[in-house]
Amino acid sequence: MAQNSVTPPSAGHSYVGMWVTADGHIRHNLLPNGRYDEARGNRESAYQGRYEIRGNHIDYWDDTGFxxxxxxxxxxLHHAGMILYREK
Known part of the structure; x- marks a missing residue:
């Protein structure tokens, strides 16, 4: 997929924001500029990259190539065997 094939979600997109596992260990911050920042436990910004949303599907491209x-x-959000909930 081409990086510019989809316009980044707007700040008002319903999926933009923080998503967390029930235990709070994994935290995905979906930013309105099409980037994400994932924290794991005490490790802030463990993974960063870009994402695209099409309907109810999300694709991630980590800056390391993952x-x-x-x-x-x-x-x-069902992602890589994890379940993440919208942070309230």
Whole structure:
């Protein structure tokens, strides 16, 4: 996929914001500029990169070259075997 094939989500996009696992260990901050910042435990910014959302599907491209994807189902993000909830 070309990097500029999709316009980054706006700040008002329903999926922009913080998503966390139930135990709070994994935290995905989906930024409105199409970038994400993932924290793991005490390690802030453990992974960073860009993301694109199409419908309820999200693709991630880590700055190190790692790729992943996920699906939003009923307001919950299912990603790489993890379940992340919208931070309130």
């Amino acid at each position: 790729t992943a994807d996920g699906t939003f189902i009923d307001g919950v």
